[in-house]
Amino acid sequence: MKKLLVANRGEIAIRVMRTAKKLGIKTVAVYSTIDRQSPHVKYADEAVLIGEAPSNQSYLLGDNIIEVAKNLNVDAIHPGYGFLSENADFAEACEKNDIIFIGPKSHAIRVMGSKLAAKETVKAYDIPMVPGTDEAITDIPEAKKIAKGIGFPILIKASAGGGGKGMRIVENEAEFESQMDRAISEAINAFGDGSVFIEKYVASPRHIEIQVMADTHGNVIHLFERECSIQRRHQKVVEEAPSSVLTPELRQQMGEAAVRVAKACDYIGAGTVEFLLDENHNFYFLEMNTRLQVEHPVSEIITNTDLVELQILVARGETLPIQQNDLKIHGHALELRVYAEDPLNDFLPSVGTLEVYKLPEGPGIRVDNGFEQGMEIPIYYDPMISKLITYGNTRDEAISLMKTAISNYHIEGIQTTLPFGTFVCEHDAFRSGHFDTHFVKKYYAADQLLDEQKAEAKIAALIAVKHYIEEQKQLKIPN
Ligand code: MV4
Numbered sequence: 001m002k003k004l005l006v007a008n009r010g011e012i013a014i015r016v017m018r019t020a021k022k023l024g025i026k027t028v029a030v031y032s033t034i035d036r037q038s039p040h041v042k043y044a045d046e047a048v049l050i051g052e053a054p055s056n057q058s059y060l061l062g063d064n065i066i067e068v069a070k071n072l073n074v075d076a077i078h079p080g081y082g083f084l085s086e087n088a089d090f091a092e093a094c095e096k097n098d099i100i101f102i103g104p105k106s107h108a109i110r111v112m113g114s115k116l117a118a119k120e121t122v123k124a125y126d127i128p129m130v131p132g133t134d135e136a137i138t139d140i141p142e143a144k145k146i147a148k149g150i151g152f153p154i155l156i157k158a159s160a161g162g163g164g165k166g167m168r169i170v171e172n173e174a175e176f177e178s179q180m181d182r183a184i185s186e187a188i189n190a191f192g193d194g195s196v197f198i199e200k201y202v203a204s205p206r207h208i209e210i211q212v213m214a215d216t217h218g219n220v221i222h223l224f225e226r227e228c229s230i231q232r233r234h235q236k237v238v239e240e241a242p243s244s245v246l247t248p249e250l251r252q253q254m255g256e257a258a259v260r261v262a263k264a265c266d267y268i269g270a271g272t273v274e275f276l277l278d279e280n281h282n283f284y285f286l287e288m289n290t291r292l293q294v295e296h297p298v299s300e301i302i303t304n305t306d307l308v309e310l311q312i313l314v315a316r317g318e319t320l321p322i323q324q325n326d327l328k329i330h331g332h333a334l335e336l337r338v339y340a341e342d343p344l345n346d347f348l349p350s351v352g353t354l355e356v357y358k359l360p361e362g363p364g365i366r367v368d369n370g371f372e373q374g375m376e377i378p379i380y381y382d383p384m385i386s387k388l389i390t391y392g393n394t395r396d397e398a399i400s401l402m403k404t405a406i407s408n409y410h411i412e413g414i415q416t417t418l419p420f421g422t423f424v425c426e427h428d429a430f431r432s433g434h435f436d437t438h439f440v441k442k443y444y445a446a447d448q449l450l451d452e453q454k455a456e457a458k459i460a461a462l463i464a465v466k467h468y469i470e471e472q473k474q475l476k477i478p479n
Helices: 011-020 040-042 062-071 088-098 106-113 115-125 140-150 173-191 248-264 296-303 307-315 395-407 418-426 426-430 439-441 445-473
Strands: 003-006 026-032 048-052 076-078 154-164 165-170 196-200 206-215 220-232 234-242 267-275 285-289 332-339 354-360 363-367 384-392 410-411
Touching: 003 011, 011 026, 011 040, 011 307, 011 363, 026 040, 026 062, 062 076, 062 088, 076 165, 076 307, 088 106, 106 115, 106 220, 106 285, 115 154, 115 196, 115 248, 115 285, 140 196, 154 173, 165 173, 173 196, 173 354, 206 248, 206 307, 220 248, 220 296, 220 439, 234 296, 248 267, 248 285, 267 307, 296 307, 296 332, 296 363, 296 384, 307 332, 332 363, 332 395, 332 418, 384 395, 395 418, 395 426, 418 426, 418 445, 426 439
Parallel strands: 003 026, 003 076, 026 048
Antiparallel strands: 154 165, 154 196, 206 220, 206 267, 220 234, 234 332, 267 285, 332 384, 354 410, 363 384
16 A cells, blocks of 8 residues: 545644654645645645535535546545445445545445444344334334333434434333324435334433454454543534543453444444443443544553554455454543534534644643644534543543643633633533433533633632732832
8 A cells, every 4th residue: 555545624634644654654635725725735745626615516526536636646535524424325436446445445434334234134143122113113003012112211223323413212102103104204304214213212322332353364453442422513613532431341241242233244443333332320222333433542552552553454455464362451541522612502503714723732732733823714524623631541641641731722812612621620520420322411501611700710810819919029029
């Protein structure tokens, strides 16, 4: 593999190219008109304009990207996350054009893209699943009987959904039919596929996911878990590894289950198996994400690995250089997603220019960044600017360093989720580890930040007064 094209933008494009450079592989960036001056374009050895700003006229045009790759003699395409990363047709088109798609085969992408096909595929592999139906519901009265058997509340999920899209809670029997009708018509509208199924609603779960890695020789390993319960409307904001609730036994059981899920779909490369963990520490398979995820750095840090490097080795047909027994957890890592969103204003996108943009640095701090001072945040794409990652020997160390790093991250011109990160790091529920996926809804309101900011302003004012008094004293030294 001599030349790699990254079909993405922002921090992930740079992240992938960083490892390609380390391995002596030439890099090609693609960009839309609005990204002409973006860091990912400057960072690459070559860069090609592929279209207009809207992603359906640029980053989503698989055929154009493959044309560019062929013209430049590209050996492999890394799709990053989002955009074409979970597009089975694109993975197939790469293969047909003799370009390595850095990811699993299209079969695995397709199977996991359908929640019902996924359940069907892993069924014979002894994977715990939430009680429910495993076929598309066609007979609503029959489904209602099943729902009554499971007990309300239940959840209706669209097979083509995922990541929280196409879900509906049904609180009681009386609203079953109407919610079912709505769920089906929503699924048809959103995904062109009205297949839905039902599951028991797990009321206060934690979201725990297992990182897996598989080579083309049948070796599959897991790289432990990430805890991703701190999310807002299915958008993760803070992730960490390891989770503070898993025992070594549970970690091993979940890890082994994740490996079986990967084996069930002949998985190749980096993947993530999502589980729900209930209050009694029962775990249930939810779905598999067939890409490198945003939050992969926390796993890299606690396992001392480079997941992009492993992806590339596996894509070249090499055997995984590490085995399960080589892996151990080292310390603790935290990640805060820095979004151009205003936590004081319902997390609305905050548009504008990065008038000041200075990254924190130092031991235990990693920033995966896609922007620089003076740039505007385009409205066309995901509003994530960077990921602030901290790590230490213990969870407390990582949290404390996160607070310091946030205060040394200087952003002016737009509002960001940095102050929200401070809120999380200072919250007792987070610090003690007693939280679930309802953390943000349950504890966060804008006035929490305002109170915190007022307290900080007060301290700043006191320090200023102290300085002033000291200065006055020095001025009054008699000669
Ligand atoms: C659930 C659930 C409770 N019970 N399934 C949301 C994302 C998608 N992967 C599945 N999701 C959920 N499935 C059952 N049977 C609760 C969620 C859920 C959730 C899961 C992970 C992280 C955040 C979440 C927020 C709300 C709901």
